[in-house]
Amino acid sequence: MSSFGRWLSKGLVVAAATSMGLVSVAQAQEAPEKFKIGGVTALSGPYGLLGEDMRRGVQIAIEERDGKIMGVPIEVVWEDDETKPQTAVQKTTKLISEGSHMIFGAVSSASTLAIMNLTKQRKIPHLVTISADDKITVPGGSRYTFRTSNNLDMENRMAWAYTEEKQIKKIYAVTADYQATRDGWTWFKKKAEENGVEIVGEDFAPLGNRDYSSIVDKITKSDAEGVALFMTGSDVVTFLKQASQVNLSESKIIFGPVVADDTMAEAVGTGALGVNSGLRYHYTTDNPANKKFVDAYYKKFGEFPAMTAGEAYDGMSWWLDIVEATKSWDKEVWIDAFENSVRENSVEGKKTMRPCDHQASQPGYWGEVVEGTPPAPALTMKITNVFTEDKLFKACAQ
Template sequence: MACNTSETIKINRRQSMRQMRRRSLAVACGLALAGASLLTSLGAQAADPETFKIGGVVSLSGSYGIFGEDMRKGVQIAIEQRGGKVLGKPIEVIWEDDETKPQPAVQKTTRLISDNVQMIFGAVSSASTLAIENLVKQRKIPQLVTMSADDKITVPGGSRYTFRTSNTLGMEQRMALAYTKDQKLKRIYGVTADYQATRDSWEWYRKEAEKAGIEIVGADFPPLGNRDYSSIADKIARSNADGVALFMTGSDAVTMVKQAGQVDLGKTRKIFGPVIADETMAAGVGPTSIGVNSGVRYHYTEDNAANRTFVAAFHKKYNEYPSSAAGEAYDGMSWWLDVVEKTGSWDKEKWVDAFANSVRDNSVEGTKSMRSCDHQAMQVGLWGEVVAGKPPYPAYVMKIVKVYQPNEVFEPCGKI
C-alpha cells in the first residue's frame, strides 16, 4: 500500500501538538505545586518567623532630630528588660531617619514593610505620623505612636492599626489654657511654628483665651526650623504682653527660648507652651530656661515602682536621666510587647484587638488605659516648670508643679 506523504505529515503534526500540550500541562502542574509549596513555606514563615521585627521610623535629623535618639534609647531598654524576646523569638529593630519630613517617612516605611516587619514604631513629627498611618492602614500593619501629638492621629472611626500611648495636643493646650488662667495673665503674645498641628493648637487656644477675656496682643508664625527669632523677641519686648505662649517644640523651642533670653523676656513675662520644655530643651538653652513652664509628657521623678526600675536601668546604661521622648518610647513599647506576649499568637489582628482594650497598670506614669473608640491612651497630664537642678540631677530640670486627671484633659469619645 502506497504511503500518503501529506496524510502522514498531518498525523505526525497532531501527535506532536498533543505531546506539547501534555508537556505544557505537566509544567503548569509543576509550577502550581511549586507555588503552593512556596506559599505554604511563606505562610509558615509568617506564622512563626525567626525574629520579631520592628520598623522604627524616627527623626534623627531635621527640626525634631533631638528626639529620635532618645526614643531609640527608650525602646532599647524596653527590649532588654524582657530578655530581648517576645513570643519566644529575638526582637530585631530596624531604624530609619525620616528627616522630620513626611515623604521620606512614607518611603522608608514602605521599605520596612517590604522587609516583613511585624509593626511600625513612630514617627516624631505629626505630619510624618499621619502619612505613615495612611500607609499602615492599607497594609494592615500595627503602628505605635509615642511622640506625635496631633489630635487627628487618634479619632473615633480612624485607623484600626494605629495606637498612641502618649499625650495629644488637645490635652496639652488645655493645660496651657489652665496655666494662663491660674497665673491671671491678661495679655498674650503667641509664637507658633508654621506647621499644621501647632497652628491648629494655637487656633484652639486663641479662641478659648479670648472667650475667657484674655487679649491676644500679637501672633507670629515662623517656619519650622527657623534660626532667627530676634525680630520676634524684639516685638514681644516692645508689646504690653504679660505672657508669651510658644506653640513649638524641638530645636525651634530651644532657639526661641534662647533668643528670648537675650532680651530678658523671661524676667518680665511668663514664657510657657503646651510642650516646649523638658530637660533636653533646658540643657540646650541654659540658665535662661529657668522659669519656663510647659506640658510634660513624662518625667523621671514620677514616684512609682515601674518608673524607678526604668530610670535605674536607663541611667546605668547611658549615664543620664531619661527625657520625655525616651520615657514615652519605653512605656509604649513595653506595653505593646506585653500585650503581644499575652496573645500567644503571631496574628497581627489579634494583637490589634487585644491592645484596643488593654490597661497598663504598671505604666511609668501610673495607669494608662487604651480607649477602643479612638486608640488613644487615657492618662494623667503633667505640667512643669524649669528650675535649677541639684546633683546628681542635671543643671536644669523640670519640676512637676501640677498633675491633671484624665477627665480634666480628655474629651469623652462621644464629644470629639
C-alpha cells in the same frame, strides 16, 4: 450573604485547602525567625534630638525583655524621616517590604499621619509615642494605629488651665508654622478670646528657623504678660537662647503646651529657668515602674531619660507585653488585644487604651524649669501640677 454565611464559606474553603495540604493553621501561626520592628523617626534636623531619645527608650524596653518576644529575637531597623512626610512614607514602605511586623514612629505629626495612612492600607500595626496631632486618634481613624502618649487637646487644656491659674490677661504667641502646632494655637486662641484674654501679637516661624531676633524684639516692646510658645525641639532652644539675650523671662511669663523638658533646658542654659510647660513624661514621677526604668536608663546612658525616651519606652513596653500575652503571631489578634488593654504599671501612672479612637487616656503633668539638686541635672523640670484624665479627655461617644 450574611456574616455567618461568609464565615461558614471561608471556613469550608480553609478546611478544604487544609485537607489538600495547601495550608495549615500551624503554618499560619508559625513563629518567624525574628520579630521585626520598623522604626521611623527624625534622626536629623530640628527634631533629631527627640528622635535619638526615642531610640534609647525603645532600646531599654527591648533589653529588659532580654531582646526577645515569645522566644523570638527582636530586631529594630531605624530610618530617618528627616521630618518630611514624603520621606516617612518612603522609609515605611521600605520597612514593610522588608518584613516589619509593626511600625514605630514618628516624631512629627505630619510624618505620623502619612505613615498612618500607609499602615492602615497595608494592615500593619503602628505605634505612636510622641506625635500629638488630634487627627491621629479620631473615632474610626485607623484600626492599626495606637497612641500611648499625649494628644494636643489634653496639652492645650493644660496650657489653658495654667493661663487661668496665673490670671494672664495679655498674650503674645509664637507658633511653629506646622499644621499640628497651628491647630493647637487656633484652639487656644479661641479659648482665650472667649474668656477675655487679649492676643497682643502672634507670629508663625518656619520649622528650623534660626533667627527670632525680630520676633523677640516685638515681644519685648509689647505689653504682653505671657508668651505662649506652640513649638518644640530645636525651635524652642533657638527661641529661648535668643530671648535670654534680652532677659525676656524677667518681664514675661513664658509657657506652652509642650516646650520644655530637661534636654531642652540643658541645651538652652539658664535662659530656660522659669519656663512652664506640659510634660509628656518626667523621670521624677514616683512609682515603681518609673524607678525601674530610670535606673536602667541611667546605668546604660549615664543620664536621666528625657521626655521622648520615657514615652517611647512606655509605649513599646506596653505593646510588647500585650503581644507576648496573646501567644499569637496573628497581627489582628494583637490589634484586638491592645485596643482593650489597660496599663496599670505605666511609668506615668495608669493608662487605658480607648477602643473608640485608640488614644490612651492618662494623667497630664505640668512643670517648670528650675535649678536641679544633684544627682539631678543643673537645670531640671519640677512637676507643679497633675491633671486627672477626667479633666483632659472627652468620653467616647456611646
